[in-house]
Amino acid sequence: MTPSAVPSRWSAIRDRALAKPLARERYDRTRNSVLAIRHVLQAIDGERERAGLSKSDLARRVGTTPAAIRRLFTSPSANPTLRTILDLSDALNLEVSLRPRTGHKRDEHMPVADSTDPGSRG
Amino acid sequence: MGPQSWEVRVFQRHREDDAMETCPAEVFLDACPESVAIDLIAFIDAVAASPPPQFTGGDMWEAMHGSMRGFYEARTRGPDRRLYRLFCILEREAPGLIGPSIVVIDGLSKPNNSAFTTADYDAIRHLGEEFRRRTPRSTV
Numbered sequence: 056m057t058p059s060a061v062p063s064r065w066s067a068i069r070d071r072a073l074a075k076p077l078a079r080e081r082y083d084r085t086r087n088s089v090l091a092i093r094h095v096l097q098a099i100d101g102e103r104e105r106a107g108l109s110k111s112d113l114a115r116r117v118g119t120t121p122a123a124i125r126r127l128f129t130s131p132s133a134n135p136t137l138r139t140i141l142d143l144s145d146a147l148n149l150e151v152s153l154r155p156r157t158g159h160k161r162d163e164h165m166p167v168a169d170s171t172d173p174g175s176r177g
Numbered sequence: 178m179g180p181q182s183w184e185v186r187v188f189q190r191h192r193e194d195d196a197m198e199t200c201p202a203e204v205f206l207d208a209c210p211e212s213v214a215i216d217l218i219a220f221i222d223a224v225a226a227s228p229p230p231q232f233t234g235g236d237m238w239e240a241m242h243g244s245m246r247g248f249y250e251a252r253t254r255g256p257d258r259r260l261y262r263l264f265c266i267l268e269r270e271a272p273g274l275i276g277p278s279i280v281v282i283d284g285l286s287k288p289n290n291s292a293f294t295t296a297d298y299d300a301i302r303h304l305g306e307e308f309r310r311r312t313p314r315s316t317v
Contacts, residue, residue, distance in 0.1 A: 068218065073215070
């Protein structure tokens, strides 16, 4: 999209709200968490397609209805639980892992949980 | 992210409808507690980066039904568990908009465990009709 030459009113509203102390941190945290939900669902749906499974196939594998799966991937109000994410991942032979954000120095006191790394289980 | 981000535009009342040409959503956001305004702005920005209708954003972004069909609402909770809603209209293409746009119309708040009145929704719907009636669309 071509950015307008004149900053939009929305940008001005955002700039005003983020000018306050700690506002940027809260904004980033909120925005990133919302985007992360979408990112995870997109990744799962992409893996479903790559595996050549229909949404109905996936529904059967996790023991739910095709409508529930369709809603999950398309509904604006979908909000999957961690259990749902793990069930879908398992049905697609995927493993869930956590890793430090790119470009972010890891806190020495916070171990990384990675279900693909046997060392992290013991 | 999706194939194309959406523009976020703010509805500005036309001078023939409002001599002050106010932007109701801006007035609402400026009056919100700081944390609420930040969350609502972040939700809208996330939706814009993940174009609807594919977007799935938890219960923070909902398509509305019934008499409010055609509106979307960004939702959050503020201090004292008060609930805040920011009402938006999605326009894929419309005169006066440079592309697919989330148009922020207005907002409302209510105490927890209460409902908006018919008059509350009527007021929002009225602004939505005012927005759609204008060609080109009145946004800033």
